[in-house]
Amino acid sequence: MNNFFITTGRRTDGNCIVKAHSLAEKYNMHFIYRNNEPLAQIKKRHDCQTVIIVKKERISIVTSSGELFFHPNMAQLRIKRLLKNEKDNMLTAMALKKGMSVLDCTLGFAADALISAFKSGTLVIGLEADPLLALIAEEGLRAADFSVKELTKAAHNIKVINVNHEEYLQKLPDKSIDVVYFDPMFRHPLMDSLSLTPLRILADTAPVTKKSIDEACRIAKHRVVLKENSKSNEFDRLGFSSICGGRYSPVHYGIIEIGKYV
Incomplete structure (x- = not known):
């Protein structure tokens, strides 16, 4: 650094x-x-x-394009909806159950990892390639004390590792994680997510490789899930034939099912 x-x-x-x-x-x-x-x-x-x-x-990162800091953002709203037994498309794509392990390969500020940790009730491993984003996420999660106690508990169940996911995936044994999840920077950003411009300066914007997906399939016991722009060609390129998401949703989730969870 x-x-x-x-x-x-x-x-x-x-x-x-x-x-x-x-x-x-x-x-x-x-x-x-x-x-x-x-x-x-x-x-x-x-x-x-x-x-x-x-x-x-708070602790923040100031870049040439703006300021970034840890905040639960939509995760808090999503957890409130889940507490009312409402549907969450990401969890539907994961078919995540209590006690299942999750490896989030593209942590960012942990918005999706918070939902995974809430649902699984156990440790979620989050990989973040950029050291500054990893720092902000780790310190933000460590200090988390939100009004929604379930969100605070989820935050404390996330382990942040500053590493490129390709490097980390190669070291894991076969069938060692239930769900492997990718939420890369979209190749074609959504127009209403311009607030993420400072994040794009720091984040790894390289596309997910087929090698990474193959490694994820080797490691996963249950599913590999990819979040992308609903109009993206990444699903086809990476071999995701099953897609989850609302008809009018700008975001979809590609699914590779490895096996049935018992």
Whole structure:
């Protein structure tokens, strides 16, 4: 992470400084004391456009295209709906049951992993290739204390690993995970998701490879699931013949069924 640095917000206190120092040491980052200096001035002096900022209320990433921080977003609404026994297309695609293991190969800010952890009630492993996104997700999940207690419990059941999924998949034994899940950056972004532009700067935008899907099929005991733009050709390219999703939904889920769960 030597291309980035960590600092505090302008309105800071001793706790923020201690936290920033601790994170800098934990993640091998350079800490810069803010001293009320404008962020633009610090970035220019260090010739760096991406910064981790520790504020009183949150930890965030500031990029040239905006600010990113951990928030449950739609996961909270989805869990509230699930508590009312409403349907969730992702869980339908996974056919996820209590106690089943899930490997989320493209964690991001863990929105889908939160739903998986809520439903399974057990540990979900989340892989994130970008070290800064992994940092924000890990620290956000660790500190989670939401008004919906089920969401907080789910957050604490997610293990974040900063690694490329291709590398990790190759090391896992056959039939060791019930469901392997992919939610890559869409090759053709949805127009109403422009708020994700800062995320696209950091996230791995490379397409999922057929090799990764083959490895996932080797590892999965139950299903391999791919989330994509409903109009995407990725399902065909990667061999997902079964598709789940609403007729008018902009997002669909491709399914490769490995075997029946007993």
